[in-house]
Amino acid sequence: xxxxxxxxxxxxxxxxxxxxxxxxxxxxxxxxxxxxxxxxxxxxxxxxxxxxxxxxxxxxxxxxxxxxxxxxxxxxxxxxxxxxxxxxxxxxxxxxxxxxxxxxxxxxxxxxxxxxxxxxxxxxxxxxxxxxxxxxxxxxxxxxxxxxxxxxxxxxxxxxxxxxxxxxxxxxxxxxxxxxxxxxxxxxxxxxxxxxxxxxxxxxxxxxxxxxxxxxxxxxxxxxxxxxxxxxxxxxxxxxxxxxxxxxxxxxxxxxxxxxxxxxxxxxxxxxxxxxxxxxxxxxxxxxxxxxxxxxxxxxxxxxxxxxxxxxxxxxxxxxxxxxxxxxxxxxxxxxxxxxxxxxx
Amino acid sequence: xxxxxxxxxxxxxxxxxxxxxxxxxxxxxxxxxxxxxxxxxxxxxxxxxxxxxxxxxxxxxxxxxxxxxxxxxxxxxxxxxxxxxxxxxxxxxxxxxxxxxxxxxxxxxxxxxxxxxxxxxxxxxxxxxxxxxxxxxxxxxxxxxxxxxxxxxxxxxxxxxxxxxxxxxxxxxxxxxxxxxxxxxxxxxxxxxxxxxxxxxxxxxxxxxxxxxxxxxxxxxxxxxxxxxxxxxxxxxxxxxxxxxxxxxxxxxxxxxxxxxxxxxxxxxxxxxxxxxxxxxxxxxxxxxxxxxxxxxxxxxxxxxxxxxxxxxxxxxxxxxxxxxxxxxxxxxxxxxxxxxxxxx
DNA sequence: CATCAATATTTACGTGTGTAAAAGGGAGGA
DNA sequence: TCCTCCCTTTTACACACGTAAATATTGATG
Numbered sequence: 001x002x003x004x005x006x007x008x009x010x011x012x013x014x015x016x017x018x019x020x021x022x023x024x025x026x027x028x029x030x031x032x033x034x035x036x037x038x039x040x041x042x043x044x045x046x047x048x049x050x051x052x053x054x055x056x057x058x059x060x061x062x063x064x065x066x067x068x069x070x071x072x073x074x075x076x077x078x079x080x081x082x083x084x085x086x087x088x089x090x091x092x093x094x095x096x097x098x099x100x101x102x103x104x105x106x107x108x109x110x111x112x113x114x115x116x117x118x119x120x121x122x123x124x125x126x127x128x129x130x131x132x133x134x135x136x137x138x139x140x141x142x143x144x145x146x147x148x149x150x151x152x153x154x155x156x157x158x159x160x161x162x163x164x165x166x167x168x169x170x171x172x173x174x175x176x177x178x179x180x181x182x183x184x185x186x187x188x189x190x191x192x193x194x195x196x197x198x199x200x201x202x203x204x205x206x207x208x209x210x211x212x213x214x215x216x217x218x219x220x221x222x223x224x225x226x227x228x229x230x231x232x233x234x235x236x237x238x239x240x241x242x243x244x245x246x247x248x249x250x251x252x253x254x255x256x257x258x259x260x261x262x263x264x265x266x267x268x269x270x271x272x273x274x275x276x277x278x279x280x281x282x283x284x285x286x287x288x289x290x291x292x293x294x295x296x297x298x299x300x301x302x303x304x305x306x307x308x309x310x311x312x313x314x315x316x317x318x319x320x321x322x323x324x325x326x327x328x329x330x331x332x333x334x335x336x337x338x339x340x341x342x343x344x345x
Numbered sequence: 346x347x348x349x350x351x352x353x354x355x356x357x358x359x360x361x362x363x364x365x366x367x368x369x370x371x372x373x374x375x376x377x378x379x380x381x382x383x384x385x386x387x388x389x390x391x392x393x394x395x396x397x398x399x400x401x402x403x404x405x406x407x408x409x410x411x412x413x414x415x416x417x418x419x420x421x422x423x424x425x426x427x428x429x430x431x432x433x434x435x436x437x438x439x440x441x442x443x444x445x446x447x448x449x450x451x452x453x454x455x456x457x458x459x460x461x462x463x464x465x466x467x468x469x470x471x472x473x474x475x476x477x478x479x480x481x482x483x484x485x486x487x488x489x490x491x492x493x494x495x496x497x498x499x500x501x502x503x504x505x506x507x508x509x510x511x512x513x514x515x516x517x518x519x520x521x522x523x524x525x526x527x528x529x530x531x532x533x534x535x536x537x538x539x540x541x542x543x544x545x546x547x548x549x550x551x552x553x554x555x556x557x558x559x560x561x562x563x564x565x566x567x568x569x570x571x572x573x574x575x576x577x578x579x580x581x582x583x584x585x586x587x588x589x590x591x592x593x594x595x596x597x598x599x600x601x602x603x604x605x606x607x608x609x610x611x612x613x614x615x616x617x618x619x620x621x622x623x624x625x626x627x628x629x630x631x632x633x634x635x636x637x638x639x640x641x642x643x644x645x646x647x648x649x650x651x652x653x654x655x656x657x658x659x660x661x662x663x664x665x666x667x668x669x670x671x672x673x674x675x676x677x678x679x680x681x682x683x684x685x686x687x688x689x690x
Numbered sequence: 691c692a693t694c695a696a697t698a699t700t701t702a703c704g705t706g707t708g709t710a711a712a713a714g715g716g717a718g719g720a
Numbered sequence: 721t722c723c724t725c726c727c728t729t730t731t732a733c734a735c736a737c738g739t740a741a742a743t744a745t746t747g748a749t750g
Binding site: 049051054055056059080081084103119144290298 | 394397398399400401403419420425426428429432443444446448459460462463464465485489575579605606608609612636638639640641643
Binding site: 007008009010020021024025027028052053055056057058059060061062 | 705706707708709710
């Protein structure tokens with residue numbers, strides 16, 4: 001017994017016997033209408049099938065109640081974790097989020113931004129690609145709507161609000177830990193297209209100098225070309241171990257995915273990283289990728305506070321939307337990382 | 346030097362000196378318009394900033410050019426891989442996709458479905474929750490628009506198109522492999538709320554009987570309650586190993602995430618699964634989770650053909666949208682799994 | 691220069707809803 | 721009974737664009 005389907009609010013108004021503007025207000029907020037009328041409307045909605053047209057409702061509204069989020073990868077649990085935090089925060093604020101993935105392609109990223117602007121979203125949250133994002137797109141975004149960057153901060157966009165981790169603190173934290181408990185670490189980096197990678201590299205160098213050690217960086221050149229972080233970490237260390245190098249060193253990886261590859265390379269060479277044997281191989285990461293506790297050995301790392309980052313990004317966006325804030329000077333929110341001590345270092 | 350911003354196509358038409366209907370057709374397909382006029386329009390668009398309003402363009406169109414996709418989790422690389430395949434296929438077909446994540450909540454799933462219907466999407470692709478989806482939602486979805494289920498097939502929805510893996514084949518394949526190379530495996534299952542888990546369990550039983558072995562199933566009851574697959578696998582095996590059980594058995598896990606937990610439990614008890622020692626511990630999974638090659642030991646598993654599944658789901662949707670197909674009888678498309686032999690079994 | 695076809699413009703109406711102002715109606719109090 | 725007051729309805733317009741039919745323009749051809 002399928003209910004009769006009603007397409008327009010007009011038709012619904014005659015079916016229920018309530019004027020269309022009243023229905024319009026009912027769907028926006030039932031409290032605006034007398035309880036008795038509300039009851040009649042709800043009773044009528046029981047008998048028929050009707051949903052207000054998404055486009056028509058948004059066409060003539062000042063606020064669409066939507067925010068757009070752009071992330072660079074889907075196949076990365078860090079970003080999905082961040083996205084979840086954003087979605088939860090947005091839901092609590094009564095916003096619906098439209099997610100677009102740029103697949104690390106500047107063109108797709110630009111298209112997504114265009115889409116958001118054409119949809120009159122109330123604001124946009126963007127996790128930028130490395131240095132190959134089209135910064136003109138960001139300029140337009142900033143000039144047209146509330147706009148907050150997350151996780152990665154392009155040097156070319158100093159005037160945009162930003163929420164992320166304090167690499168100086170987080171990378172400094174694990175660097176210092178590694179130095180205290182064992183030999184000072186080598187830094188396993190990434191090809192220099194990623195601002196986070198650069199920031200952490202700089203933080204590592206600073207902390208090492210502060211402690212009086214000589215910084216040492218490897219993995220800046222791409223060894224493999226499959227584009228995956230794990231593959232990079234494995235390839236770099238596989239080569240090093242094969243040449244009899246690094247097998248007794250502490251290795252701080254730029255992020256956990258690289259560290260996963262690093263651990264794998266160690267295993268292939270019969271090495272088991274861990275804090276057990278002094279002077280032996282140790283491997284640490286950064287991010288607290290969800291699988292860290294389940295690796296063998298489990299991965300010592302620094303957790304990014306994705307929950308706080310997502311929550312802050314949304315609340316900052318709401319501030320700007322609300323207009324209760326000066327936007328001439330950007331707000332930079334950095335959250336501390338938290339040491340996660342496990343087996344690998 | 347910000348370009349002047351133009352809001353409506355009307356304003357644009359006076360700014361460029363081309364009629365509005367001509368502009369409308371230009372934005373739909375420039376080929377409909379004389380090259381000389383196209384040049385003039387494009388030249389004009391260089392000088393001003395204008396994007397057609399998303400809602401207005403969709404409001405009065407027969408086809409919105411959008412499809413909706415619902416997945417249950419974001420923090421699962423299997424689903425993100427599937428989503429990528431869908432997005433690629435959709436992009437090639439000129440469709441844009443709207444993704445919603447239900448966070449394994451039937452209410453959110455239902456809301457997402459409502460949203461899709463109110464947006465007049467051309468079709469919907471849904472990866473259902475386990476047995477707790479609201480099937481009334483699916484019924485409405487099916488009655489209102491082209492609708493294809495992916496990955497998991499509720500028994501309550503036999504009349505809906507479905508694209509997924511052939512569990513009988515894939516689970517049979519790895520079961521047979523394990524039986525040939527070593528002792529017949531135990532099946533490490535999941536609490537029975539997941540149709541895939543049930544399907545694979547049944548496939549395991551069938552193959553074992555076919556080969557003349559006695560099926561043996563563990564892990565049906567939840568041991569932990571954190572909701573993560575890895576935690577389930579680890580908890581079940583940790584308990585078993587602690588009791589001196591299963592340490593010399595072959596263990597086929599219902600999926601790779603459970604297997605990751607299983608391997609972790611083994612490591613904690615000093616066990617290294619692998620096909621090396623006859624009669625020793627072996628662990629295998631299902632899905633080919635992207636991290637399988639990087640685990641220690643790397644995980645032997647059966648790859649689901651997510652690429653083919655995503656592609657087929659989109660093409661089937663396009664068929665239904667095109668109307669060139671009988672929808673009275675559902676099409677069930679099952680793809681074969683492919684054995685991925687690695688170290689763990 | 692006239693003619694025809696291709697293309698562009700004009701005109702007019704449709705899409706489903708938001709929103710504001712004015713007019714209508716019923717309940718309560720004087 | 722009359723008069724507020726509050727809520728609802730009516731009326732009207734706005735939103736930005738799709739679409740179709742009729743008309744005007746352009747260019748090439750003869």
